[in-house]
Amino acid sequence: MITVAEAKTIINNNVTPLAAINLNLAQASGHILAEDSYANCDIPAFRQSAMDGYALKFEEDLKELTITGEMAAGTAIKSALKAGETHRIFTGAPLPEGADTVIMQEKVSVENGKIWLQDLNLKKGLNAREKGAEISAGDLAMSKGNLLTPAAIGFLAGIGITTVSVFPMPKVAIIVTGKELQKPGLTLNFGQVYESNSYSLTAALKNEGITEIAVFEADDELDILTNVLKEALANADVVLLTGGVSVGDYDFVIEASQRCGIAQLFHKVKQKPGKPLYFGKKEQQLVFGLPGNPSSVLSCYYNYVLPCLKQLSQKENTVLELKAVLTMAYQKPKGLTHFLKGFYKNGQASPLNAQDSYRLSSFAQANCLICLPEEEESFKEKQSVTILLLPS
Ligand SMILES: Nc1nc2c(c(=O)[nH]1)N[C@H]1C(S)=C(S)[C@@H](COP(=O)(O)OP(=O)(O)OC[C@H]3O[C@@H](n4cnc5c(N)ncnc54)[C@H](O)[C@@H]3O)O[C@H]1N2
Numbered sequence: 165m166i167t168v169a170e171a172k173t174i175i176n177n178n179v180t181p182l183a184a185i186n187l188n189l190a191q192a193s194g195h196i197l198a199e200d201s202y203a204n205c206d207i208p209a210f211r212q213s214a215m216d217g218y219a220l221k222f223e224e225d226l227k228e229l230t231i232t233g234e235m236a237a238g239t240a241i242k243s244a245l246k247a248g249e250t251h252r253i254f255t256g257a258p259l260p261e262g263a264d265t266v267i268m269q270e271k272v273s274v275e276n277g278k279i280w281l282q283d284l285n286l287k288k289g290l291n292a293r294e295k296g297a298e299i300s301a302g303d304l305a306m307s308k309g310n311l312l313t314p315a316a317i318g319f320l321a322g323i324g325i326t327t328v329s330v331f332p333m334p335k336v337a338i339i340v341t342g343k344e345l346q347k348p349g350l351t352l353n354f355g356q357v358y359e360s361n362s363y364s365l366t367a368a369l370k371n372e373g374i375t376e377i378a379v380f381e382a383d384d385e386l387d388i389l390t391n392v393l394k395e396a397l398a399n400a401d402v403v404l405l406t407g408g409v410s411v412g413d414y415d416f417v418i419e420a421s422q423r424c425g426i427a428q429l430f431h432k433v434k435q436k437p438g439k440p441l442y443f444g445k446k447e448q449q450l451v452f453g454l455p456g457n458p459s460s461v462l463s464c465y466y467n468y469v470l471p472c473l474k475q476l477s478q479k480e481n482t483v484l485e486l487k488a489v490l491t492m493a494y495q496k497p498k499g500l501t502h503f504l505k506g507f508y509k510n511g512q513a514s515p516l517n518a519q520d521s522y523r524l525s526s527f528a529q530a531n532c533l534i535c536l537p538e539e540e541e542s543f544k545e546k547q548s549v550t551i552l553l554l555p556s
């Protein structure tokens with residue numbers, strides 16, 4: 165059995181980031197930019213008013229001007245100012261030729277087609293956005309490696325970009341195994357359990373912006389599982405199996421993986437929950453055999469699967485490791501790293517009740533996993549420990 169750290173290193177060393185693709189900007193949110201992006205034109209594309217008011221050519225001691233035109237936002241008609249003239253103008257509209265300044269309408273009085281200026285702070289260029297002030301044609305708009313946040317998407321759209329080169333999100337297949345599984349909503353017959361792993365995993369993947377998710381079900385039979393795994397591998401970068409990875413007579417994940425040509429990279433990690441975790445690889449495709457207990461599935465997801473998915477898309481890991489003090493003493497046997505479902509607040513981490521790996525009630529309340537190292541058994545109240553902060 166390998167340690168948690170060894171397992172993480174093996175995964176990390178076996179991930180090849182996915183090749184960049186071109187995406188329509190509207191589909192690119194949450195992706196990492198794979199190429200520098202450049203502006204095609206000046207933005208603003210013309211000298212533009214930042215206020216509703218009057219456009220003018222600035223001079224010291226201006227007192228009055230005659231209104232000779234109007235510029236509304238979106239106007240396609242060009243206009244020019246002569247000496248002593250002003251144009252009514254609105255926010256976003258182009259300034260008439262010859263104008264360099266806009267006075268807010270609150271700072272003038274209007275009478276008989278004229279304005280009287282009452283703005284002591286009026287300066288040349290006030291309330292006028294210069295052509296190319298945001299960005300000039302040919303300038304670098306955003307560098308490779310940037311995350312396309314909503315603001316980044318808006319910025320690129322605002323400079324007229326429609327397509328971007330990004331690192332794609334992985335395509336993920338989930339295979340839930342087990343004869344005992346029943347769909348939530350149907351009657352639970354004797355010996356059955358409601359199938360929840362595909363729900364928790366799908367929800368977690370969708371939280372990451374992963375949309376290509378295929379869910380398969382497989383009975384505990386080697387031939388069936390082998391065929392389902394083959395089908396899943398046909399269109400996935402990552403396959404997540406749940407259940408069937410331990411030592412029982414009906415646990416076929418290891419054998420089915422071998423039959424599908426997947427090379428085993430490890431099986432079994434010194435941890436609780438999730439001891440029988442399996443990881444394998446077929447060319448660039450990655451396969452996780454997650455131990456079936458619902459809490460083991462999620463504990464392994466946050467520890468191993470999520471960082472791997474992030475790496476595939478060249479994104480930062482969002483499971484943050486930090487230090488916290490325990491709010492209570494805790495005992496565990498030596499030999500395995502324990503990941504306790506916990507609640508973190510103001511630097512303190514509280515282990516929750518119901519730590520058993522078949523239960524999700526505590527995980528449903530948790531915002532962190534408290535990591536208790538393999539070789540330690542006694543933890544004091546206020547002792548500093550490492551926690552993994554879970555993404556919401
Ligand atoms: N003799 C041993 N028995 C077990 C060991 C061991 O070392 N020696 N390890 C235990 C540990 S730890 C775990 S974890 C489980 C993992 O076993 P499997 O991955 O083979 O999982 P299953 O046996 O198929 O299922 C375990 C448990 O989870 C329930 N389950 C499975 N899939 C789902 C699902 N999609 N939704 C909800 N619940 C699910 C299943 O009904 C079982 O109760 O092995 C121990 N045994």
Ligand code: MOO
Nearest residue numbers: 437438439460521
């Ligand atoms: O390790 Mo298993 O995941 O405890 O139940």
